[in-house]
Amino acid sequence: MTGEPVLLTCDSGGVRTLVLNRPHRRNALDAELWEALRSALVDAGADRSVRALVLTGAGDAFCSGADLPKRPSTAHPLHRMRTLTEVTLLLHELPMPTVAKVTGVAVGAGWNLALGCDLVIAVPEARFSQIFARRGLSPDCGGTWILPRLVGLQQAKRLALLAETIDAGEALSRGLVTWVVAAADVDAFTDDVTARLAAGPPVALAQTKALLNENTDRTLREALAGEARAQAVNFATADAPEAYAAFAEKREARFTGRWAVPTRTEDDA
Known part of the structure; x- marks a missing residue:
């Protein structure tokens, strides 16, 4: 994978698609991918030709969360968190509608990036987890803000404190995804939704x-x-x-x- 782009961008009919492209790591977010995503969101927000945006992952995962470095970083945690904060705000504040297409696991920061999109389309095989507690951490990327608003305080505490993995069916029933679509149909379904959004005012x-x-x-x-x-x-x-x-x-x-x-x-x- 050396030398290959960590973020793929494709435009079609006013729809910009951003593909997290580290399938060998289940699209885990390392420093390079965080920075690429930040730059891509800035560009999308400034481009008036972009009428809708899709965020998805390459291969069989959406995003498995932050990539844990092999060696501890010497940077202060607040500096490392600054990029995460910027990416989260950029995603939430984009002027165009955003759609997460989840075709595999969405874990930790990866799930919260999906939740940061306006609509979420998932395949039945998708799995979701606020895995932070298993890593000795608290949720980030806006998870503590958006989860209570979507599922209520007690269910948000359940997801965050127990770090359980839930399937696409439960995510749909709790309002954490908008649609569950068969894998064979998810691309066409996403294209239809985003085309309708791009045609809107x-x-x-x-x-x-x-x-x-x-x-x-x-x-x-x-x-x-x-x-x-x-x-x-x-x-x-x-x-x-x-x-x-x-x-x-x-x-x-x-x-x-x-x-x-x-x-x-x-x-x-």
Whole structure:
């Protein structure tokens, strides 16, 4: 594997796919892969042609967590955690919808990266574990933030404290994955979901994603104020009138996210 890229990137139809590419280590995250993923997420967030993003793993695993070094690192743990923190925030705050395609194990930081995506598609053979306690560690990559929001506090404690492995069926029943799809169909299913996301109104979807993420710990009054601000921005794009026109003309809408407010001229001053 020496010299081969640790992260593969592919663009198709507005969908960018990032493939963790260390199958010989079940896509465990070493320093090189963490840095490659950080750079890729920065690039995706800045590229307006990317309308949806898929995160997956090469081979028969999604990600087996952080790669344990053969020799102890001399770097301070806080410095080592900085990259993990940056990657987690970048993933959660990407403006486009994100989809994790889990075709094998998703363990520790690997599972929390999958949970950091907006939607999770898993095959029946997928397995999940907050393995940290077995390593003498606490969950990272946002696990302690997102797990209670998805499954409630007691189930989050069960997963984190006992470090049990659960299958795709239980993950689905607890809201930890969005769909379970047969391995033979998962690529086509993912392509269909992401094509629909990429065809959506990019500005409105970005704001919807941000509102849903932010409003889990806001009051109703704060949530309503945020929704009002988002709609004001949405109505200033060409997508809202395009949606009305498409409905009236019985056709599919063509969303662009283009700003449609007239440009101010000197005569307006």
